[in-house]
Amino acid sequence: MGPTLFALGFVSLLGQVALLRELGVAFYGSELITILALGAWMLGTATGALGALPRLRPARRGERDGAAADGAGADADASGARRLLLACAILLVAALAWTRGARVVLGGVRGGYLPFPAQLCALALALLPPAFAMGLLFQQATRGAIARGRSLAWAYAIESAGALAGGLAATLALRAGLANLVALLLGAAAATALARPRSTLARVWAALLLAGLVTAPWLDRVTTGWSHPGLLATRDTPYGRVTLSGWDGQVNVFVNDALAYETGGTAAEEFVTLVALQHPSPRRVLVLGGGTAGLIAQALRHGPAELVSVELDEALRRLLVAHLPDSLRAPLADPRVRAVADDPRRYLERSSATWDLILVGMPEPASGQANRFYTREFFAACAARLAPGGVLGLRLPLAENYWTPQLVRRTASIEAALRASFPHALLLPGATAVLAASDAPLSRDARRLEQRYVARGLQARLATPAYVAWLVTNERVDEIAAQTAAARAPVNTDARPACYQYTLMLWLAKFYPALARLDPARLGARDGPPWARVAGLALLAVAWLVVRRPAARRAVAVAAAGGIGMVMEALLLLAWQARRGVLYQDLGLLLMLFMAGLTLGALGIDRLHRARPRLAAARLWTGRPAGCLLLAVIAGACLWLAARLRAPGGPGPVETGAWLAAAGALTAAVFAHASRQAADPARAAGPLYAADLAGGCLGSVAAALLLVPIAGLADTALLLVWVAVAAAFWI
Numbered sequence: 001m002g003p004t005l006f007a008l009g010f011v012s013l014l015g016q017v018a019l020l021r022e023l024g025v026a027f028y029g030s031e032l033i034t035i036l037a038l039g040a041w042m043l044g045t046a047t048g049a050l051g052a053l054p055r056l057r058p059a060r061r062g063e064r065d066g067a068a069a070d071g072a073g074a075d076a077d078a079s080g081a082r083r084l085l086l087a088c089a090i091l092l093v094a095a096l097a098w099t100r101g102a103r104v105v106l107g108g109v110r111g112g113y114l115p116f117p118a119q120l121c122a123l124a125l126a127l128l129p130p131a132f133a134m135g136l137l138f139q140q141a142t143r144g145a146i147a148r149g150r151s152l153a154w155a156y157a158i159e160s161a162g163a164l165a166g167g168l169a170a171t172l173a174l175r176a177g178l179a180n181l182v183a184l185l186l187g188a189a190a191a192t193a194l195a196r197p198r199s200t201l202a203r204v205w206a207a208l209l210l211a212g213l214v215t216a217p218w219l220d221r222v223t224t225g226w227s228h229p230g231l232l233a234t235r236d237t238p239y240g241r242v243t244l245s246g247w248d249g250q251v252n253v254f255v256n257d258a259l260a261y262e263t264g265g266t267a268a269e270e271f272v273t274l275v276a277l278q279h280p281s282p283r284r285v286l287v288l289g290g291g292t293a294g295l296i297a298q299a300l301r302h303g304p305a306e307l308v309s310v311e312l313d314e315a316l317r318r319l320l321v322a323h324l325p326d327s328l329r330a331p332l333a334d335p336r337v338r339a340v341a342d343d344p345r346r347y348l349e350r351s352s353a354t355w356d357l358i359l360v361g362m363p364e365p366a367s368g369q370a371n372r373f374y375t376r377e378f379f380a381a382c383a384a385r386l387a388p389g390g391v392l393g394l395r396l397p398l399a400e401n402y403w404t405p406q407l408v409r410r411t412a413s414i415e416a417a418l419r420a421s422f423p424h425a426l427l428l429p430g431a432t433a434v435l436a437a438s439d440a441p442l443s444r445d446a447r448r449l450e451q452r453y454v455a456r457g458l459q460a461r462l463a464t465p466a467y468v469a470w471l472v473t474n475e476r477v478d479e480i481a482a483q484t485a486a487a488r489a490p491v492n493t494d495a496r497p498a499c500y501q502y503t504l505m506l507w508l509a510k511f512y513p514a515l516a517r518l519d520p521a522r523l524g525a526r527d528g529p530p531w532a533r534v535a536g537l538a539l540l541a542v543a544w545l546v547v548r549r550p551a552a553r554r555a556v557a558v559a560a561a562g563g564i565g566m567v568m569e570a571l572l573l574l575a576w577q578a579r580r581g582v583l584y585q586d587l588g589l590l591l592m593l594f595m596a597g598l599t600l601g602a603l604g605i606d607r608l609h610r611a612r613p614r615l616a617a618a619r620l621w622t623g624r625p626a627g628c629l630l631l632a633v634i635a636g637a638c639l640w641l642a643a644r645l646r647a648p649g650g651p652g653p654v655e656t657g658a659w660l661a662a663a664g665a666l667t668a669a670v671f672a673h674a675s676r677q678a679a680d681p682a683r684a685a686g687p688l689y690a691a692d693l694a695g696g697c698l699g700s701v702a703a704a705l706l707l708v709p710i711a712g713l714a715d716t717a718l719l720l721v722w723v724a725v726a727a728a729f730w731i
Contacts, residue, residue, distance in 0.1 A: 002145070002158050003194060004081045004082070004085060004137075004141045004144075004194070005138075005141045005142070005145065005155055005158040005159045005162065006158055006159070006161060006162035006165070007085060007162060007190070007191060007194045008085070008088075008134060008137050008138060008141060008159055008162060009158070009159040009160060009161060009162025009163035009164070009165070009166060009595075010162040010163065010165050010166040010169070010187070010190065010191075011085070011088055011089070011092070011134075011162075011166065011187050011188075011190065011191045012045075012088075012134050012159075012162075012163060012166065013162075013163040013166030013167055013170070013595070014166040014169055014170055014183065014184070014187040015088075015092040015130060015184060015187055015188075016041055017166075017167075017170045018092075018096065018170075018180050018183055018184035018187070019037070019041075019092070019095055019096065019099065019126060019127060019130075019184075020034055020037050020038060020041075021180050021236075021241075022096055022099040022100065022126075022180060023037045023099055023123060023126065023127075024240070024256055025240070025241045025256045025257050026099050026100065026102060026103065026122070026257065027113075027119060028113070028256060028257050028258035029240065029255065029256035029257070029258050029366070029367065033119065033123065035700065035701055035704045035705060036120070036123060036701070037123055037127060038697070038700050038701075039697040039698075039700060039701045040123055040124060040127045040128060040131070041127050041131045042131075042693040042694065042696050042697035042700075043128075043131075043693075043694065043697050044127055044128040044129075044130075044131025044132045044135065045131045045132070045134055045135040045138075045690075045693050046135060046689070046690035046691075046693040046694045046697070047128075047131075047132055047135060047690070048131065048132035048133060048134060048135020048136040048137075048138075048139070049135035049136070049138055049139050049685075049686040049687075049689040049690040049693070050135070050686050050687060050690045051132070051135065051136050051139065051686070080140050081137060081140045081141045081144060082194075082195045082196060083195070084133055084136055084137040084140055085137060085191050085194060085195040086191070086192060086195035086197060086202055086205070087133050088130055088133045088134055088137060088191055089187075089188040089189075089191035089192045089195070089205075089209075090188075090205060091129045091130035091133055092130050092184060092187070092188050092191075093184065093185065093188050093209070093212075094129075095126045095127065095129065095130055096181065096184055097223070098122075098125060098126050099122070099126045100223040100224070100226060100227075101223070101226055102114075102122040102125075102126070103122075103227055104226050104227065106118050106121075106122060110227055110228075110229075111259065113510065113511075115511065116508075116511035116512070135686075135689070135690070135693075138155075138159060138685075138686075138689055139685055139686045139689070141155065142155040142682075142685040142689075143682050143685060146681055146682045146685070147682075151606050151609075151610075151675070151676070151681060152672075152675035152676075152678075152681045152684065152685050152688070153602045153603070153605055153606035153609075153668075153671070153672035153675050153676065154602070154603070154606050155685070156598075156602045156668065156671055156672065156675070156689070157598070157599045157600075157602035157603045157606065157668070157672075158599075160595050160598035160599040160602065160664075160668065161595070161599045163595045163598075164592050164595035164596050164599060166187070167589075167591050167592040167595055168592055169183075169186075169187070170183065171589055171592070173186075174238050177315075178236075179216065179217075179220050179235070179236045180236045180241070181216060181219060181220050181223070182213070182216045182220075185209065185212050185213050185216060186213070188209060189209050189210075189213065192205065192206050192209060220234065221234065224243060227257065228243055228245045228254070228257075229245065230245040230246055230247045230252075231243070231244075231245050232244040232245055232246055232251070232323050233319055233322075233323065235315060235319050237313050237315040237316060238313070238315075239255075239312060239313045239316075239369075240255050240256040240313075241254075241255070241256055241257070242254070242255055242313070242315070242316045242319055242320075243257065244319065244320065244323050246263075246323070249264075249325055250262055250263055250264040250325075251263045251320070251323050251324060251325070253293070253320060255316070255363070260293070260363070261290075261293040261294070263294070263324065263325055263328055266460075266461050266462040266463070267293075267294075267395075267432060268290070268293055268294030268295050268297070268298050269294070269298050269460055269461065269462060269463050270432075270434070270462055270463045271295070271298075271359070271361075271393065271395050271432075271434055272295060272298035272299050272301075272302075272359060272393075273298065273453075273458065273460060273463035273468065274393075274428060274434045274436070274463065274468065274471065275357070275359060275391060275393030275434065275436050276299065276302045276357060276391075276393075277443075277449045277452050277453060277468065278391045278393075278426075278436050278438065278442050278443060279356055279357055279389070279390070279391045280389075280452065281303075281356075282299075282302055282303075282304055282356040282357040282391075283304055283305045283306070283356055284304060284305065284306050284307075284353070284354070284355045284356050284357070284387070285299050285302075285304040285306070285307045285308075285355065285356065285357045285358075285359065286307075286308050286310070286355040286357070286358045286359070286385070287299060287307065287308070287309045287310070287359045287361060288310050288344035288347075288348075288358065288359065288360050288361060288362060288373075289310070289311060289312060289344060289360065289361040289362040289363075289373075290359075290361020290362070291309035291311055291317070291332070291339070291361070292311075292316075292317055292320045292321065292324065292328070292332070293361060294328060295309075295359055295361050296309055296331050296332060296334075296337060297327070297328055297331040299357070299359060300331050300334060300336065300337070301456065301458060302357075302456055302458075303456060304336065304356075304357070305336065306336055306338075307334075307336050307337045307338070308337075308338050308340060309337060309338070309339050309340065310340045310341075310342055310344050310347045311339065311340070311341055311342075312342075312343055312344060312362075314341035317339070317341075344360075344362065344373065345372065345373070345378060345381060348378075348381040348382065348384075348385055349381060351385060353385065354385055354386060354387040354390070355385055355386055355387060355390055356386075356387055356389075356390050356391070357390065357391055357393070358382050358385065358386060358390070358391075358392045358393070359393050359394075360373060360382075360392070360393065360394040360395075361395075362394075364396060364397050364503070365396075365410075365414070365492075365497075365499045365500060365503055366503045366507070367500070367503075371492070371497045371499055371500045371503075372494065373394075374394070374396075374414050374417065374492055374499055375417055375492050375493050375494050375497070375499075376417040376420045376421070376491055376492065376493045376494075377493065377494045379392070379417055379418050379420065379421045379422070379437070380420070380421045382421070383421040383422060383439070386438075386439070388439065388440070389438065389439070389440040390438060390439075391436055391437070391438045391442075392418075392422065392436065392437045392438065393434065393435070393436050393437075394434075394435050395432050395433065395434050395435070396411065396414065396432070396433045396435060397431070397432050397433075398411065398429060398430070398431065398432065398433045399431065400430060400431045403480070403483065404506070404509070404516040404517070405487075405516070405517050406502050406505050406506050406509065406516055406517070406518070407502075407506060408483050408484060408487050408489075409487050409488070409489035409502055410489070410499050410502035410503060410506065411427070411433070411480075411484050411487075412483075412484040412485075412487035412489040413489040413490060413491060413492040413498045413499045413502065414435075414492055414499055415427060415435070415484050416489065416490075416491045416492070417491050417492045417493065418435065418437050419437075420491060421437075422437035422438060422439060423439060424437065424438050424439070424440065424441050424442050425437040425442075426442040426444070426477075427477070427480060427481065427484070428471050428472065428477060429474075429476050429477065429480045430471070443472075444472045444473065444477070445472075446465075446468070446469035446472060446473055449465075449468055449469070449472065450465040450468070450469065453465050453468065489502075493712075494575075495575075495645065495646070495712045495713045495714060496708075496711075496712030496713070497574075497708065498710075501705075501710065504705065505518060550677070551678065551684065551687070554674040554677060554678070554684075554688065555674075555687055555688060555690075555691035556691070556727070557627065557631070557670060557674060557727045557728075558670060558671050558674050558688050558691045558692050558695065559691040559692065559694055559695030559698075560631075560695060560723055560724070560726070560727035561631070561634065561666070561667050561670035561671065561692075561695065561724075561727065562667060562671070562691070562692040562693065562694070562695030562696040562699065563695035563696060563698050563699030563702075563723070564634055564638070564667070564695075564699065564720050564723055564724060564727075565594075565663050565664065565666065565667030565696065565699070566695070566696040566699035566700045566703070567699045567700070567702070567703045567707070567716065567720055568637075568638065568641065568659070568663040568717070568720065569591075569594050569660060569663055569664075570699075570700060570703045570704065570708070571641065571645065571703070571708070571713050571716060571717055572590075572641075572651065572656055572659050572660055572663070573590065573591075574708060574713060575645055575650045575651060575656070575713055576590065576651075576653075576656055590656065590657060590660055591660075593657045593660040593661045593664070594660045594661065594663060594664040595664060596661055596664065597660065597661035597662060597663060597664025597665035597666075597667075597668065598664040598665070598667065598668040599664075599668070600661075600664075600665050600668075601664060601665030601666060601667065601668030601669040601672065602668040602669070602671065602672045604665070604669065604672075605668075605669045605672035605673050605676070606672055606676075609672075609676045626673060627670065627673050627674065627677075627728070628728045630666065630669050630670050630673060631670065631724045631725070631727050631728040632724070632725075632728065633666060634666050634670075634720075634724040635720075635721045635724035635725055637662060637663075637666065638717050638718070638720040638721045638724060639717075639718070639721050641659065641717045642714045642715070642717035642718045642721075643714075644659075645713045645714040645717060646714045667692075671688065671692050674688060675688055703716060707719065
């Protein structure tokens, strides 16, 4: 059963990554959908692990003992596991096709959101069937392994090792530039080959899969074209799916199917003009993202001697340049322009140059990835690279007229982060607000700005002198400034991404308007009502009294350890993402370290239990006190992690990898220890595996939607200490 368990882990992680990415594209890059999808995958796998399977065949007449029956039952389990593995491969491919066509099938308008219940329905139909099949497969393969004398901890370790290989495959696929569809088809092909198809139906499926791999580029374009009429090109990059469509000379750029910009608009003209006019003579300009969206062309009109454009996604730039109109392609070849492929934050940290003008063209803070370009730490890095009197400019999607309380608080959290590094800041409201900041006073004198406009010989379709004068003298500028100043919003930082939480709530408010008035920051106030803490403690006490059966208590302890492990993993990856850039290739390797920790932790505890008859000292490590000790170690690790997350710079690259491996090892150690306490490991396999996944599901969703945005990284790690202590009562 070892190869089957390994294949399960491999296909599970590779398929999970591919489908989560497809769902992110299908729902316009919404991180909330991605988080819910991760939870749904774990829930489906947990449900499958609890599913009913036929029992081993009883002994037949004439058999001397149960050994022959056990052997026949083990063979039946092996055959059933192969069929389930083939089913997993088929369901993964079907899920990808459904995800790409769900908006069309459910009657959605191109470019518009489906109703939220319809989104959840589409997500469930994509993820639950393959996840359920994989949960059943784990139960089937584990039962066969136990029948052959292996342990549940061993099966868990082998499945984790397969997931490690799946993470490596996903990483290599990204580095090789393979499309997401190709990566999933290759994973399905590997599962099909290991299933050794023998029936006619299985062989037909294998032939169809081979045909799909041969025609993959054509299939990719056809299925992408379902939602994009006028498709010009599409490509998966390490940062998302880039799709270009167009007609009549206009090019529309979609990132994860959300419209990023179109070449016929005036957004770049308005943004650059309003910010550049705040500087008397910008000679050196730095553009962070959005260069191909027209920011370079507009910035060159202000006469700089040097312009550096830093793009996070070099693949997007290369794909887009080939389809840009001449008016936008020509400025990219200007001798004053130097293009750099790098993470903007890392570029600022490594650069020693100073700039008169820094234009931030990154996406709005709608995800943890984008939020890192709107934090106090990022603005401090920009301030350090500006020359005296230099100006920083950024833009933020808002509303033309009515601002909801959450929109005001989100803007206030960003403005507070901006004012932490700049004594002067100016917000010009509109459908897309323009923010400028400097160490020198910013001008609202329409005459002075018009003089600079004329002196530079500017010509514009929208940002004319009259339009600029109206924006800077509009009474709404003072009105919005008063609203954001009065708002009780926390400063948006790397360690506490408050802006991200407001963005998620604003997204949900599109479907449930009542949420627009909810303030998540107040839910986490330290001076909040004490009844919440009392209720939490009372709930723990009641649960301890109710859950008295040993098997149920072990399941609770395993769920707690799984949740802690997932939250620790999320904290470490968020810290890496916020402070060292978003590189899917590197993050894939970091995830592999977590899976390696799972493998080593489970194998280590399993080996220790096997040594119990030979080592007297090992008996001390195999009872309930050992489980309490493991959870105490987890509590100590969370306390230490909180201190490291508070330290300047956070954990370094090597330290982050070590932390991820340790988190995986401790999570697996609790699982392996609990499995060894079960009287019937075969019956305990499904419930314990389901508890581990259910805990991980709850931990990942709670961390991303509630704990990190409200409490921050370090305080969330401190909360894990109390969860580990409480779990010790159930082990």
